[in-house]
Amino acid sequence: xxxxxNLHVEVDGKEILKGLDLEIGAGEMHAIMGPNxxxxxxxxxxxxxxxxYEITEGRITFEGKDLAELEPEERAAAGLFLxxxxxxxxxxxxxxYFLRAALNAQRKARGEDEVDSMAFLKAVREQLKxxxxxxxxxxxxxxxxxxxxxxxxxxxxxxxxxxxxxxxxDETDSGLDIDALKLVAEGVNRLRDPERSFxxxxxxxxxxxxxxxxxxxxxxxxxxxxxxxxxxxxxxEREGYAxxxxxxxxxxxx
Amino acid sequence: MSELLERLAPDxxxxxxxxxxxxxxxxKILMQHGFPHRxxxxxxxxxxxxxxxxxxxxxxxxxxxPAAPExxxxxxxxxxxxxxxxxSATKLPRGTSLxxxxxxxxxxxxxxxxxxxxxxxxxxxxxxxxxxxxxVDERVERPIVLLTTVDDAFEGAVHPRLHVEIGPDSALTLxxxxxxxxxxxxxxxxxxRMGERSKMLHVIDRSGGDTVxxxxxxxxxxxxxxxxxxxxxxGGALTRQDLRVSLDAPEARGxxxxxxxxxxxxxxxxxxxxxxxxxPSQSAESFRILADxxxxxxxxxxxxxxxxxxxxxxxxxxxxxxxxxxARINTKPExxxxxxxxxxxxxxxxGQLDDDARFYLRSRGLSEREATALLKYGFAAAVFDDLExxxxxxxxxxxxxxxx
Numbered sequence: 001x002x003x004x005x006n007l008h009v010e011v012d013g014k015e016i017l018k019g020l021d022l023e024i025g026a027g028e029m030h031a032i033m034g035p036n037x038x039x040x041x042x043x044x045x046x047x048x049x050x051x052x053y054e055i056t057e058g059r060i061t062f063e064g065k066d067l068a069e070l071e072p073e074e075r076a077a078a079g080l081f082l083x084x085x086x087x088x089x090x091x092x093x094x095x096x097y098f099l100r101a102a103l104n105a106q107r108k109a110r111g112e113d114e115v116d117s118m119a120f121l122k123a124v125r126e127q128l129k130x131x132x133x134x135x136x137x138x139x140x141x142x143x144x145x146x147x148x149x150x151x152x153x154x155x156x157x158x159x160x161x162x163x164x165x166x167x168x169x170d171e172t173d174s175g176l177d178i179d180a181l182k183l184v185a186e187g188v189n190r191l192r193d194p195e196r197s198f199x200x201x202x203x204x205x206x207x208x209x210x211x212x213x214x215x216x217x218x219x220x221x222x223x224x225x226x227x228x229x230x231x232x233x234x235x236x237e238r239e240g241y242a243x244x245x246x247x248x249x250x251x252x253x254x
Numbered sequence: 255m256s257e258l259l260e261r262l263a264p265d266x267x268x269x270x271x272x273x274x275x276x277x278x279x280x281x282k283i284l285m286q287h288g289f290p291h292r293x294x295x296x297x298x299x300x301x302x303x304x305x306x307x308x309x310x311x312x313x314x315x316x317x318x319x320p321a322a323p324e325x326x327x328x329x330x331x332x333x334x335x336x337x338x339x340x341x342s343a344t345k346l347p348r349g350t351s352l353x354x355x356x357x358x359x360x361x362x363x364x365x366x367x368x369x370x371x372x373x374x375x376x377x378x379x380x381x382x383x384x385x386x387x388x389x390v391d392e393r394v395e396r397p398i399v400l401l402t403t404v405d406d407a408f409e410g411a412v413h414p415r416l417h418v419e420i421g422p423d424s425a426l427t428l429x430x431x432x433x434x435x436x437x438x439x440x441x442x443x444x445x446x447r448m449g450e451r452s453k454m455l456h457v458i459d460r461s462g463g464d465t466v467x468x469x470x471x472x473x474x475x476x477x478x479x480x481x482x483x484x485x486x487x488x489g490g491a492l493t494r495q496d497l498r499v500s501l502d503a504p505e506a507r508g509x510x511x512x513x514x515x516x517x518x519x520x521x522x523x524x525x526x527x528x529x530x531x532x533x534p535s536q537s538a539e540s541f542r543i544l545a546d547x548x549x550x551x552x553x554x555x556x557x558x559x560x561x562x563x564x565x566x567x568x569x570x571x572x573x574x575x576x577x578x579x580x581a582r583i584n585t586k587p588e589x590x591x592x593x594x595x596x597x598x599x600x601x602x603x604x605g606q607l608d609d610d611a612r613f614y615l616r617s618r619g620l621s622e623r624e625a626t627a628l629l630k631y632g633f634a635a636a637v638f639d640d641l642e643x644x645x646x647x648x649x650x651x652x653x654x655x656x657x658x
Binding site: 048049050051071072073075076081082084087088090091092093098099101102103105106109141142158 | 628
């Protein structure tokens, strides 16, 4: 579903991703862990197509399409969703209105019928219930006055309504207490499907206890330096990221 | 400037009716002060070049009355076209009446002879065309819509005057739906007197078009009465509104909430004043300007709290969005406080659309155009947060959405 080959990305003239390779198949959940500054958020923003993130080398292919050719809204319509680490507050723009407009914009781009407001509200209410969020949040402006945990859960509500094929979660667990974390994980797990893939970018391992990814990768200094299964995450939890330096030293010494 | 005076207020014979003396008096004052110019503080951002260029040759071929727009709420509609109202064409709600103005209705002493600042109000009196008085002495639920239009071929100058008197314990919702037309001058004066404990909801939806649209409004608020104005201005060639709300007695309240969505070469200027004369009193003001293309928006919001008006509280904030390199916004809050136990806050921001917000919306599937429109609408619509939801608010917001 997603193939990243030798990806080099510059932000403000500084190279952050230095040859990243990653392949994700349909239905798979991949976790990407790494120390601060390794390029985790850069990967998320590059996939979503944010201005200022310049691909200087390499390719990203999503469902056979070259992502670099697509605008952010085209990537969304193609089935990509990025749950932001810091969801944006947008005063004056109603939460429900925005989500329905987004869903219909995507459906229109795909040649599908628009969803009427009744059907939409029903779908959203269900998601809000699952994530134990107050329906009143629908009447508020996007993320305005939401607590950190509510903002993260709102991202999952959006994901559930938009039904992406590839969901990238950028440090969705940061700033969450254990109860909110469990709710978010539950929300994500409900969306697992043979036709849907996940890239879970995280700094800490605990989210992965609840999500159980198929593959775990370690991102360090702009590249994937190690890949494995869940036991890799457990090892990182025990030993921290220091072993990466040892690995680099070994490689240099060998 | 005297050339403009000659064209707009020539020393011709004026109609000899009950207003003859008032007109002469106003003409004298006008000749003394003349029109404002670049050095006149309250007009420095609003050149009258457009007026100077126009000849006001006359009203040309008057077309038929334009069709009234369909309103999604129940209302009594008064039509003013080219400065004239046909009272027989209106069925007013019970508890209201519309009659012609008489000279005694005009309180000349109360008119402020403020140098050239109020020149157009004096011009209105010097060249008074039709004057009307709307009296409300009940709690009228049904809104009155004053639909004010001007012919596309209109090239003259009209000076209509409207006095509104709201009796004690009465209430009025007045919707001023104004759209300009041809290259003339529509120079109006609005004088509102509110009785004790009365309420007025004043909604102004305005698009000047090519007409120079000037309105000088004064609202006097008595004890326990409340005046609320909500303004949505789509811009025009030259629009200027002076709005003065005078809180004259204890527990008087005033609120002004407005947004101007400006494109092309629109030039729009709102000068508002809220005066606290006696405490306790409260006021609130919020004004937002969105300026695109080569448009210019001017806002001056003055809060005056006079000596002795203790326990007065006012809150003002303005937000401004510059949407293009050539758009201009001049915004100034003014606070003049002479009393004790007062709170008066003000804030003003000028900025551009938030890139993070725009990316967020696009990442969910909205095109750049849709995301920008949504952000603009969100910014503009916020000024109407205090307007109670319902068909009137929906209508106002729909019109705003089409402009954002």
